[in-house]
Amino acid sequence: MDNDKTVELITNLDRAAVEKILQQVATESKARGLDDIITLLGDFVGMSGADLGKRIALCLESLSASPEHRAIFSQLELVELNLPNLK
Secondary structure (H helix, E strand, O other): OOOOOOOOOOOOHHHEEEEEEHHHHHHHHHHHHOHHHHHHHHHOOOOHHHHHHHHHHHHHHHHHHHHHHHHHHHHHHHHHHHHOOOO
């Protein structure tokens, strides 16, 4: 993930795009030793929007006090904005 401080608010992502972002989050979390985020995300592929929403909220809460992980936080916010699009 790059260190760009802005997030483009895209609200029309489909399931494949959301899951791609979550895979990037998982990869980055693993690289940074954020095992709790990997555990919270779990096996997200095909997960219902409601279940995924709960997990994303827990991840955001976990990362909220960690400004050094802002890029991951921002990606999770983007996923959260697109949860209504999951089918």
